[in-house]
Amino acid sequence: MEFSYNWDWSVLLCTVEDVEIGCIAPYFYWIVEGFGWTIAVASAAWVIAFSWGSFIGILRTLEAPIWLVVPFLKPSMKYKSSVIETGNGAVMINIGWFLHGFATVYVTIFRNIPLLVQMFLWYFVLPEVVSKEAGMWLKREMPLPEYWTAVACLGLYTASRVGEAVRAGINSITQGQHYAAMAIGLTRVQVYRCVLLPVAYRIIIPPLTSDFLGIFKNSSLALTIGVLELTAMTRQIDEYSYQTFEAFTAATVLYILVTAIVMFAMRIVEGRVAIPGMISLGAK
Amino acid sequence: MPETENTTPSVESSPGVGMIQMEVVSKWYGNFQVLVNCSTKVDKGEVVVICGPSGSGKSTLIKVINGLEPFQEGVVTFDGTSVGDAATNLPMLRSRIGMVFQSFELFPHITITDNINLAQLKVLGRDENEATNRSMALLERVGLMDQKDKFPAQLSGGQQQRVAIARGLAMDPAAMLFDEPTSALDPEMINEVLDVMTELANDGMTMMVVTHEMGFAKRVADRVIFMDEGRIEEDCTKDEFFGGERGDRAQEFLSKILTH
């Protein structure tokens, strides 16, 4: 059987429902709109992934105790090693091991469940296991439920990857730098903010770039829960017009275009923030 | 986060009470005991050189003084403040003790000036102008004024180490700790660093210096501590140490490092 196909690139330019040139829907706007949703899902998810992931990654690098001051609590001798009395009616509790453990469990869970399964868990399962009102809110009452569910899912998943990158970045900094930063009198927060993180983030620009590209490409999974992003719109054009190749070519080109721009931009950023004199960080 | 004011009223150290004091300090890494009942005292203005074979616990000993390494037994006080006390504000205590490392440990992502400014701004709460003025004065003193806008990796080892000393001095510390400050340096750069340290000692700075530069010890030190297997084996005046009143192990160690 011979393969016959009517190429018609002009469908991609349909802006109105103009039957005369073969358009039954404004495909061009569909693509623009789908592309817009893709960008919207990816960028909102990235905000979550970057900030939450950084937090998780930092927690996983903490070794020394973190003291939480709790007023008016009588310490029991059993937990003496992680509880200190301050002498003015308060106690300090070491929650370091708890935070560290939490972050480790988080990364293990979110990195090891397939993303598609996570998407379904958030959208189909979660509303059923919470209270009825909360379930209703998740499914219908909150604004743009599919969009925000997809954003949360992608963001929380990618946060586990960002967290690992941040952890690796911080761990690649020598113990001597920690010592030097502490020795001049910086508090632990300042040690991270002024010394460790600025260097760590420079080191992990390449993995962070791929994590961002990952979020952008994985955003296509949002179609499974009904977000009309680029891939969903492309399929819809295909169904309406039967111009399969044109529709998917357009989507492919757009995906590649964005990833290429991001890679190029990050290359420039990397050069800009490179530390003078340090070839290993990409200065030359 | 509230910046802590760094104005602990430093009670004029009464004579007899050391600026740095260690009483039967022991420290373990797991089952391995790194410090064994170490006791010593460094008075204000004293220069103490610490030497001993590799792995004897010299670095650990001085890291215990500013709380960079915790210890399990004994008492360490700095200018009257107990280092091991959980209620002690360690960052504030550390800001009063300058520390210089074998591998310089300048912060690679900021300029020389910013390296010296950083803790002045963040810890002492000085304003940018005040901090920069202080940094410039210190760079002048260590002879690196012309390098102020460079980044650490663009400097030679000796230059980096002098910047590291300036960084410590910028906090107007009550004492300075040095951990083998010249052992990562090429021979021709060792003296430029030792000269700065000698000058510092002559100005009356309280110093503990881990080093194998016995020439420096002879010229500058008041006392010499010799460590072996986590113990302080000798703790005597320079004259006693170099005058031959030393134990066998110290003797053996000295003959090794002086002949090669």
Ligand SMILES: Nc1ncnc2c1ncn2[C@@H]1O[C@H](COP(=O)(O)OP(=O)(O)OP(=O)(O)O)[C@@H](O)[C@H]1O
């Ligand atoms: N983090 C650590 N965990 C376990 N053991 C350690 C650790 N740091 C140091 N040690 C051990 O403690 C001992 C003392 O180390 P330290 O660095 O104080 O020796 P040092 O006298 O400074 O030696 P060097 O002259 O080589 O610098 C060594 O045997 C070392 O292996």
Ligand SMILES: [Mg+2]
């Ligand atoms: Mg050492």
